[in-house]
Amino acid sequence: MQTSMLRLVALVTARYNWQRDEVSIGQAELSGLWGVTDRTVKREIKRLIESGYLIRTREGVKGRVAAYRLNHHFIAQVSQGCASSIGSDFAARVQSQRPVEQEQPKVLQLAEFVDRQQNRKIPENGTPWSQVCSLLKSRDPANYANWYSRLDGTAEGVTLVLEAQGGFLSGYVATHLADTLEQATRDALGPEWSVSIRRT
CATH class of the missing domain: 1.10.10.10 (Winged helix-like DNA-binding domain superfamily/Winged helix DNA-binding domain)
Incomplete structure (x- = not known):
């Protein structure tokens, strides 16, 4: 030791x-x-x-x-025997120490987490992105909760521009979900529509 x-x-x-x-x-x-x-x-x-x-x-x-x-309280406890030989100031500090209550981390139960994810709201009704979101949520609720719902979508002509915060989110969507997004966009809005993914 x-x-x-x-x-x-x-x-x-x-x-x-x-x-x-x-x-x-x-x-x-x-x-x-x-x-x-x-x-x-x-x-x-x-x-x-x-x-x-x-x-x-x-x-x-x-x-x-x-x-x-x-852990000041514990250190004070194990130092009591020699505190006075170190000095009166140190001895006084040792005597004043009290246990520190540690805040217990909140554990989010799996059911609560899933419920929060699945209840993510669809964007404002009537926008092109909200129409695509409705279709995505009905087809693949898990990926909608985890990925699609974290995107912001706006229309520029017949291009659906999806903004993703951070490199990981934009990279994952572009690599793993782009084809699904393209198909859902065409199905919801028409064959002339395309998707552009941007990092913010």
């Missing part, structure tokens, strides 16, 4: 944001800071959390690093 404590001290000294009371750091950066492998980083973070010294406040996912907070 002594090695873990030294690594924790290095992490806090180098990267801890005291104003926000957290440290936000990626696995690769931690690996470089500690001079260890990614596997050791995972094991060390798990040990520090399970032993009570760290609290994970945000999971690390693709494109976003994890965030951690010092």
Whole structure:
């Protein structure tokens, strides 16, 4: 555990944001800071959390690093025996620490998620895009809820211009759903219509 404590001290000294009371750091950066492998980083973070010294406040996912907070109350508890020898100010701080209640993440049940997705509204009635949406929702409600309903559509002549927010959405629609969109547009509006997908 002594090695873990030294690594924790290095992490806090180098990267801890005291104003926000957290440290936000990626696995690769931690690996470089500690001079260890990614596997050791995972094991060390798990040990520090399970032993009570760290609290994970945000999971690390693709494109976003994890965030951690010092468990001040626990650290104060394990420091009580030597607090007075460190100094009166530190001892007073230890005595003032109280447990921090961690907010439990809200778990969205699958049925609730599906219900929300399937109840996405069709755009304003009467527009070319609303007519296409009605057809898409009746033919393929799952893809309508997950993909088509996230698009904004406007007509430019006989071209249905679909705007997608972000590269992932526009790329997925163009790669996987373009043919279905073209067919639904022709079926709903006429054979002369075409589709253009734009990223916003």
